[in-house]
Amino acid sequence: MKLKNEWPKYYKKDVVTHYCPGCGHGIVHRIVAELLEEMDLGKRTIGVNPAGCAVLAYNYFDIDMIEAAHGRGTAIATGIKRARPDLFVLSYQGDGDLSAIGTAETIHSANRGEKFTVIFINNAVYGMTGGQMAPTSLIDQRTTTSPLGREPGVDGYPLHITDIVSEFKGVAYAERVSVSSPKNIRRTKKAIEIAFQTQVDDLGYSIIEVLSACPTNWKMDTIESCKWIDNVLSEEFPLGVLTDKRGQK
Amino acid sequence: MAKKKKKYQVIVNQEACKGCNLCVEFCKPEVLRTSENLNKMGYNYAEPVAGKDCNGCMICTLVCPDLVLEVYYE
Numbered sequence: 001m002k003l004k005n006e007w008p009k010y011y012k013k014d015v016v017t018h019y020c021p022g023c024g025h026g027i028v029h030r031i032v033a034e035l036l037e038e039m040d041l042g043k044r045t046i047g048v049n050p051a052g053c054a055v056l057a058y059n060y061f062d063i064d065m066i067e068a069a070h071g072r073g074t075a076i077a078t079g080i081k082r083a084r085p086d087l088f089v090l091s092y093q094g095d096g097d098l099s100a101i102g103t104a105e106t107i108h109s110a111n112r113g114e115k116f117t118v119i120f121i122n123n124a125v126y127g128m129t130g131g132q133m134a135p136t137s138l139i140d141q142r143t144t145t146s147p148l149g150r151e152p153g154v155d156g157y158p159l160h161i162t163d164i165v166s167e168f169k170g171v172a173y174a175e176r177v178s179v180s181s182p183k184n185i186r187r188t189k190k191a192i193e194i195a196f197q198t199q200v201d202d203l204g205y206s207i208i209e210v211l212s213a214c215p216t217n218w219k220m221d222t223i224e225s226c227k228w229i230d231n232v233l234s235e236e237f238p239l240g241v242l243t244d245k246r247g248q249k
Numbered sequence: 250m251a252k253k254k255k256k257y258q259v260i261v262n263q264e265a266c267k268g269c270n271l272c273v274e275f276c277k278p279e280v281l282r283t284s285e286n287l288n289k290m291g292y293n294y295a296e297p298v299a300g301k302d303c304n305g306c307m308i309c310t311l312v313c314p315d316l317v318l319e320v321y322y323e
Contacts, residue, residue: 001258001321005310014265017315021292022269026314182275182308215269222269 008033010042010062017060022222024179024212025054028121031189032090033061039196045088046080048073052094053127071102074109077116088199089116095136096126099161106161110205113170117195118207120162123214124233131217135159138236143217158236162209166242172204174242178211180229184239194246203246211237255322257305261295262317268292272309272318278302281309 007013011033019025036042045063049055051070058065068076073091081089098106098120106118125143126132133143133150136158140149166174173195177188188210195206211233213225220228259280266288272295273281280303284296295317297303303320310318 001323004257004305004320004322005307005318007316011316016265016290019314021267021314022271023314026316027312030314030316182311185311222271223274226271226274 009037010045012060012062015060018056019053020214020216022213022215022225023053024123024210024214025121027179027185028119028188028192028210028212029057029060031185031192032092032119035189035193035196036063039193039200041088041196041200044086045090046084048077048080048089048091050091050093050097051128052097054092054094054121055128057092071097071100072105073097073102074114074116074118075105077118078109078112078114081114081116085115088196091116091118093118093120094127095120095122095124096129096134099135099159103161107165110165110171110207111168113168113172113204115199115202115204116206117199118205119192119195120207120209121212122209122237123212123217124158125214125217127214127217131214136161136237138232160237162207162242165205165207168205170205171207171243172245173198173206174208175244176209176211176237176239176242178229178234178239180211180213180226180234187239198246201246209237211239255305257303258321259297259303259309260319260321261297262319263294263296264288264290265315266292266294266317267315268294269314270295271312271314275308275312277306277308278304 047065049067077089077091132145175191177191178184198206215225280301
């Protein structure tokens with residue numbers, strides 16, 4: 001008997017993650033660990049952790065990682081990449097971190113065209129603190145701080161931060177993907193691979209937004225939340241490549 | 250001469266499984282099911298169904314967020 005799926009080299013073995021059942025973080029963690037191994041980047045990678053559900057990602061990845069203050073992931077990544085341009089820098093952030101408190105850092109690092117990769121997990125709520133409304137929450141979405149549904153007159157409209165930064169000249173690659181089905185997970189792996197290659201080729205800022213399930217805070221079961229991503233969340237945040245400047249240098 | 254068909258077997262790490270049911274939902278040959286028993290964490294883990302043939306499509310390992318599935322072949 002031979003094993004068909006080897007454990008990723010840069011993912012710590014026999015660790016049970018603290019994520020809820022059905023959480024998309026586990027899938028994206030595995031994809032990142034697999035790609036670091038396949039592209040032979042693990043030895044020279046520094047990851048930046050966010051504040052949010054992925055705050056303990058350094059317990060799961062077997063690479064060098066640094067913990068950023070809330071929202072300041074891209075600021076720290078800028079410092080690392082400018083001091084050591086030979087390293088591969090990866091900022092892993094959630095939507096409460098990247099698009100709420102870290103909006104300034106995200107927009108300005110993208111505008112400067114800093115040459116690192118951002119993985120942006122969008123689950124439309126603040127996951128770690130108990131499902132409060134995030135800037136990316138949908139209109140009429142019920143959360144603990146919007147029990148009657150998000151009202152545009154009071155709370156504004158969902159923030160499309162990846163669409164905003166994709167307009168900047170410094171952004172080389174931006175794509176929105178999801179982890180709701182095997183097909184979408186395969187596309188996610190391809191998109192993250194392209195983003196990593198963009199950084200390896202030194203082309204500029206690359207950002208991948210991943211629409212990820214949060215069954216606990218959405219108050220749904222895991223299968224239902226995959227369908228909710230496909231039918232509702234993908235309507236507001238359409239999947240696809242937002243900008244691709246590879247080959248234009 | 251007919252080509253020898255590979256035999257696949259899926260093994261679940263029951264103590265690490267959180268019972269999210271994604272593998273059970275996406276498994277086309279219905280090799281996996283949710284167990285009626287609980288593991289130490291209190292989740293109904295996934296388990297292989299006896300008598301069903303795994304075809305080695307690897308979709309269960311693709312969707313599993315906790316890397317609890319291992320597919321063996323001979």
